[in-house]
Amino acid sequence: MRILFVGDVVGQLGLTLVQKYMPALKHQLKPQVTIINGENIADGKGITERLYKALLLAGADVVTLGNHAFRKRETVDFIGGTSKLIRPANFPPQVPGAGYTMINVNGVKLAVVNLQGRVFLDNIDDPFQKIDILLTKIKTETDLCFVDFHGEATSEKLAFAHYVDGRVAAVIGTHTHVQTNDARILAKGTAYLSDVGMVGSYNGILGVKPEPVLHSFLTNLPSRFEPIESGPGQLGACYIDLDATSGKAKKIQLIRIDPDHPLMEM
Incomplete structure (x- = not known):
């Protein structure tokens, strides 16, 4: 099973870049499932129903979120009505929406799970314990499981990947907006990447205007960040090929598109 995973989409420029490059990426890679992290698409924090639908129209089969999942008030109202938008599964149980979904590809099911780390982020439920609970349900339907692990610390992401190595097909990190160079397949068959990167401005700081960020660092005063x-622009993504029989990963490939790395045949 071929999966294309696109990192955190930041603002309207991020959406424009997804719309621009998705046809070429799909033509070249021919993914059977496309997953996009959309938690920063609405003015840099959160998602709206309109923008969620725009990601679907651009080619997403599933949209994942993160710590900014509910920064837009309307998300609370519409997230429960869709199976293609998921928020971190280790949010408190009373939070609306689901933490994973199932995608059917020619009779083969893929579970897509969204989890959030706790190091340097909110002290929510333990993602290690949560994946154990989820896998008892998921494994009754499929051995193919993809995890978007939305976390700050590389150590936590890698520790989680080793914890589930061989039990899930892929653990791909989001949140830091900087693509890492550690794509690999772990010893028991799980594809891993600390961070897939972001989609948005190439000349900003993590997709936002540099001036407020610099002001915050120089003065220790709060600033309003704007995409x-x-x-x-830049687009960070990865391509993963899974063995549907074994539930293991066969290949993981980084995708980076920016002025210094133009889109080429892959």
Whole structure:
């Protein structure tokens, strides 16, 4: 099973870049499932129903979220009505929405799970214990499981990947917006990447205007961060090929598109 996973989409520029590059990526890679992290698409924090539907129209089969999942009030109202938008499964149980979904590809099911780390982030439920609970349900339907682990610390992401190595097909990190160079397949068959990167401005700081970020660092005062909505862009993604029989990963490949790395045949 071929999966294309696209990192955190930041603002309108991020959506524009997804719309621009998705046809070429799908033509070249021919993914059977496309997953996009959309937690930063609405002005840099959160998602709206309109923007969620725009990601579906751009080619997403599943949209994952993260710590900014409910920054837009309307998300609470519409997330429960869709099976293609998921928030971290280790949010408290009373939070609306689901933490995983199932995608059927020619009779083969893929579970897509969203989890959030706790190091340097909110002290929510333990993602290690949560995946154990989820896998008891998921394994009754499929051995193919993809995890978007939304976390700050590389150590936590890698520890989680080793914890589930051989039990899930892939653990791909999001949240830090900087693509890492550690794509690999672990000893028992789980594809791993600490962070897939982001989709948005190439000249900003993690997709937002540099000036407020610099002001915050220099003064220790709060600043309002705003996404850059024009100029050069970047797209971070990865391609994963899974063995549907064994539930293991066969290949993981980084995808990076920016002015210094133009889109080429892969």
